[in-house]
Amino acid sequence: MLTLWFLAFGASAFAQGRSQAKVNARLSSGVMKLGTEVVLIVTVDNAALSEARPLPTVDGLRFGAWSGPSTFSGSVAINGRLSHVDEKTWTASVRPEHKGEFTIPGLEFSVDGGVVRTQPLALTVVEDMKGEELGVFTMRASKPKVVEGQPFTIEMTFGWDDALKDRINWSNLSLPWWSHLPGAIENEATPSAAGNAQPNFALNTNDAIHADELQPGQVRGRPFRLFHLVRTFTPTRSGKLEFPTSWLEFARVEESSDFFARRREKVESYFVKCEPLMIEVVELPEAGRPADFGGAIGNFSVRASATPRDVDAGDSIKLKVEWTGSGNLEFFSVPEPGRSDAFNGFKIYGKTETKSANLRSVTYDIAPKSAEVKQIPQIVLPVFDPEGGRYTSVSTDPITINVRALARVSGLNDSSSGFVAQNDLRDVQRTWNSHSDLPRPGKSAVLFVFGALPFLWIAMGRIARRRGDPWAPMERRRRRAKAQLARDLDKADSPRAELGALQDFLGARTAERAQAWQGRDVGAWFARQSLAVAPDAVNDLERLIAELEAAAWGGAPKPAQAAVRERALSVAERLVRGGL
Amino acid sequence: MRELLRRTLCALLLFACCASGRAQGLDAQVKTLFQQGLDTYSAPTPDYAGARASWSAALELSKQSSALDRAELCKNLGAVAFRQERPLEAAAWFTAAIQLKPRDIDAWSNLELARTKAGLEPADRGDLEATFERVVHSLSLAEAEWLALAAAVTLGILIVLRALVFGRAATRWLALAAVLGAFSVVPWSVQLFESRRDPLFVVSTAGVAVQSEPRASATKVALLSAGARAERFEELAGWVRVATDHGERGWVPAETVFALRR
Numbered sequence: 071m072l073t074l075w076f077l078a079f080g081a082s083a084f085a086q087g088r089s090q091a092k093v094n095a096r097l098s099s100g101v102m103k104l105g106t107e108v109v110l111i112v113t114v115d116n117a118a119l120s121e122a123r124p125l126p127t128v129d130g131l132r133f134g135a136w137s138g139p140s141t142f143s144g145s146v147a148i149n150g151r152l153s154h155v156d157e158k159t160w161t162a163s164v165r166p167e168h169k170g171e172f173t174i175p176g177l178e179f180s181v182d183g184g185v186v187r188t189q190p191l192a193l194t195v196v197e198d199m200k201g202e203e204l205g206v207f208t209m210r211a212s213k214p215k216v217v218e219g220q221p222f223t224i225e226m227t228f229g230w231d232d233a234l235k236d237r238i239n240w241s242n243l244s245l246p247w248w249s250h251l252p253g254a255i256e257n258e259a260t261p262s263a264a265g266n267a268q269p270n271f272a273l274n275t276n277d278a279i280h281a282d283e284l285q286p287g288q289v290r291g292r293p294f295r296l297f298h299l300v301r302t303f304t305p306t307r308s309g310k311l312e313f314p315t316s317w318l319e320f321a322r323v324e325e326s327s328d329f330f331a332r333r334r335e336k337v338e339s340y341f342v343k344c345e346p347l348m349i350e351v352v353e354l355p356e357a358g359r360p361a362d363f364g365g366a367i368g369n370f371s372v373r374a375s376a377t378p379r380d381v382d383a384g385d386s387i388k389l390k391v392e393w394t395g396s397g398n399l400e401f402f403s404v405p406e407p408g409r410s411d412a413f414n415g416f417k418i419y420g421k422t423e424t425k426s427a428n429l430r431s432v433t434y435d436i437a438p439k440s441a442e443v444k445q446i447p448q449i450v451l452p453v454f455d456p457e458g459g460r461y462t463s464v465s466t467d468p469i470t471i472n473v474r475a476l477a478r479v480s481g482l483n484d485s486s487s488g489f490v491a492q493n494d495l496r497d498v499q500r501t502w503n504s505h506s507d508l509p510r511p512g513k514s515a516v517l518f519v520f521g522a523l524p525f526l527w528i529a530m531g532r533i534a535r536r537r538g539d540p541w542a543p544m545e546r547r548r549r550r551a552k553a554q555l556a557r558d559l560d561k562a563d564s565p566r567a568e569l570g571a572l573q574d575f576l577g578a579r580t581a582e583r584a585q586a587w588q589g590r591d592v593g594a595w596f597a598r599q600s601l602a603v604a605p606d607a608v609n610d611l612e613r614l615i616a617e618l619e620a621a622a623w624g625g626a627p628k629p630a631q632a633a634v635r636e637r638a639l640s641v642a643e644r645l646v647r648g649g650l
Numbered sequence: 651m652r653e654l655l656r657r658t659l660c661a662l663l664l665f666a667c668c669a670s671g672r673a674q675g676l677d678a679q680v681k682t683l684f685q686q687g688l689d690t691y692s693a694p695t696p697d698y699a700g701a702r703a704s705w706s707a708a709l710e711l712s713k714q715s716s717a718l719d720r721a722e723l724c725k726n727l728g729a730v731a732f733r734q735e736r737p738l739e740a741a742a743w744f745t746a747a748i749q750l751k752p753r754d755i756d757a758w759s760n761l762e763l764a765r766t767k768a769g770l771e772p773a774d775r776g777d778l779e780a781t782f783e784r785v786v787h788s789l790s791l792a793e794a795e796w797l798a799l800a801a802a803v804t805l806g807i808l809i810v811l812r813a814l815v816f817g818r819a820a821t822r823w824l825a826l827a828a829v830l831g832a833f834s835v836v837p838w839s840v841q842l843f844e845s846r847r848d849p850l851f852v853v854s855t856a857g858v859a860v861q862s863e864p865r866a867s868a869t870k871v872a873l874l875s876a877g878a879r880a881e882r883f884e885e886l887a888g889w890v891r892v893a894t895d896h897g898e899r900g901w902v903p904a905e906t907v908f909a910l911r912r
Contacts, residue, residue: 509792527809
């Protein structure tokens with residue numbers, strides 16, 4: 071009966087201590103300026119298992135990914151009652167794309183095997199009229215329509231009223247497509263014009279980027295401070311490339327610091343919007359595509375050079391081919407002369423490449439096989455011309471070379487006879503000499519000798535110790551103890567310190583604490599040990615200890631330090647010799 | 651009793667004479683076969699098949715001869731295979747010769763030539779692993795044994811000297827000898843381990859499939875490329891049971907592999 075009562079009480083206490091699971095959602099702010107960001111916060115209390123489900127889609131709102139959960143677990147006292155709390159918190163950023171009233175529908179969470187929906191959330195987004203007036207942000211594409219693989223450029227111009235120049239000290243470019251543009255890869259950035267100032271901007275809050283500062287320009291009839299940012303992309307598939315709404319925030323930030331932290335606070339902040347941009351990417355036409363088309367798209371020119379041009383047959387020639395122009399110079403496959411019949415007269419050893427946005431350079435290592443070769447044939451690159459919408463090609467000019475026959479020059483051949491050495495087998499054995507094998511000592515003999523070594527080591531170690539090996543570990547420890555005693559006595563400035571040094575030595579040699587030698591009957595102790603210590607050494611030790619104790623504790627006159635040192639070392643030497 | 655002892659001694663003497671006479675007879679036979687092979691090989695129109703038959707027979711008869719004699723025969727058989735445009739088999743013969751006579755420069759040179767012709771990578775690739783392998787195998791088992799024994803004896807002498815002479819120098823010499831001794835044991839222990847193995851060399855130019863059972867229609871469990879090594883476990887008529895370097899076990903046709911232990 072008592073047991074049942076305890077069980078009932080325990081269950082009720084547990085039920086009181088752990089409340090039912092609750093899910094709450096809220097926004098960090100219900101009203102926001104267009105361009106800023108609010109944080110969606112969801113808290114799940116007292117759930118054993120909980121998991122965030124995908125965020126809903128709301129026209130005009132862009133949600134970031136769920137972050138978290140961060141967890142808190144502990145006991146809290148509410149109105150004198152102790153409750154256990156398990157709290158998990160998820161967060162996600164929300165950025166509006168236009169002004170208006172938005173309703174975020176109930177968010178779904180899996181909680182303890184069921185699905186819980188939060189209450190809908192209202193969000194009001196107002197336009198930053200002042201920001202739109204004081205700032206400017208435009209984005210322009212070099213071409214509205216490109217073919218797959220054809221590079222295009224995005225030019226961004228942004229800035230703010232020059233009247234603000236003394237007040238604005240921080241700005242942030244919010245480019246949601248930056249590093250996340252599906253279907254396109256970013257080309258290597260071209261270096262900016264020399265001499266341009268390159269102020270630093272925050273990029274998507276966490277990163278930083280440099281932009282070229284332009285000469286102040288007129289916007290809406292007022293002088294503006296303007297900046298310029300250019301990026302080149304190469305589309306990798308057909309379809310539509312979307313650059314969603316971007317934002318420029320420019321603000322005045324004041325810094326303050328105290329003992330604990332440094333704070334940055336925006337005291338004046340404006341937002342200006344950049345309209346979204348879309349580029350259409352079309353497929354490369356199949357009709358007329360050459361079999362050896364390597365993906366070159368654009369308008370190219372080519373030049374070639376060869377060094378040396380006066381060679382022996384088989385000598386290496388470096389054929390350098392450079393393509394320039396507008397197009398995907400970084401991405402096409404260069405022609406392979408080895409696949410062309412025109413290069414049958416050459417041996418192709420390989421190639422080295424360098425590539426940049428403005429220049430593609432390849433150096434082929436080729437060697438004419440014979441003196442019949444008179445020129446390096448054309449290198450032909452099939453290209454798709456996006457302007458004309460057709461396939462064409464760019465070719466190098468043939469390069470005349472002078473090849474001398476190998477037989478008349480030094481090389482592998484003998485210059486006079488034309489003899490060519492060849493590799494062949496070394497001749498067979500032509501005489502039978504009966505040998506005899508080296509006799510083997512046998513595995514057992516080797517194992518026996520190696521097995522005997524540890525026993526030999528032990529036996530010889532015993533002999534060495536018996537003969538008083540000065541390098542045996544015990545002997546080295548004795549020497550160290552004596553040296554330490556000498557050092558301690560040199561440093562000792564009172565009979566108490568000298569007594570301490572002596573007791574330290576005795577303690578070290580008997581594997582005891584030094585205190586064990588305080589008040590010990592030295593004679594009786596040595597009599598109990600099986601040591602070969604001379605009795606006079608023990609007597610001397612007793613006397614020395616008694617004198618030092620009398621001087622240290624009994625007020626007797628202090629013995630001379632040099633004499634104490636000499637006597638102590640002498641006693642130590644005799645004790646050690648006696649086996650201590 | 652004395653009579654029994656006398657008779658036993660006579661019997662032993664007779665057996666020794668017979669054994670010695672038989673050995674001398676075998677040696678003469680081997681010498682004759684060697685010369686026959688050489689004559690057919692060196693004829694103005696060489697008969698490589700004849701040379702091969704003679705030297706193979708000589709090798710069969712010289713099972714009890716010295717490793718150096720057998721190495722010479724293997725080398726000659728490798729030359730025959732090379733001349734018969736069978737570079738894989740030639741590489742196998744030269745490898746067998748090197749196992750018997752590890753520091754034979756001619757065998758090494760011929761092996762590399764045969765391997766190149768067979769499209770295999772060099773036996774001595776020049777990298778760290780290949781160099782270590784070549785150093786370890788540069789001694790025959792007998793030489794490696796003597797080296798290990800010498801190292802052990804030296805170590806023993808230095809242990810005794812250290813106990814008698816004392817001093818740091820003796821300890822240092824002992825430590826140095828211990829390190830060198832440890833290195834000296836490596837070739838012996840490696841070769842001792844390998845002496846228990848029966849290595850094979852794949853001489854089929856297309857490689858050979860390792861099959862789960864010794865029949866043509868059995869499942870193929872692994873592939874051994876031309877020139878690959880395997881280990882022999884047992885034999886049936888026309889089939890050899892092997893283990894590959896990767897641990898797969900199975901059967902391969904006997905004519906596709908070459909036993910390197912000769």
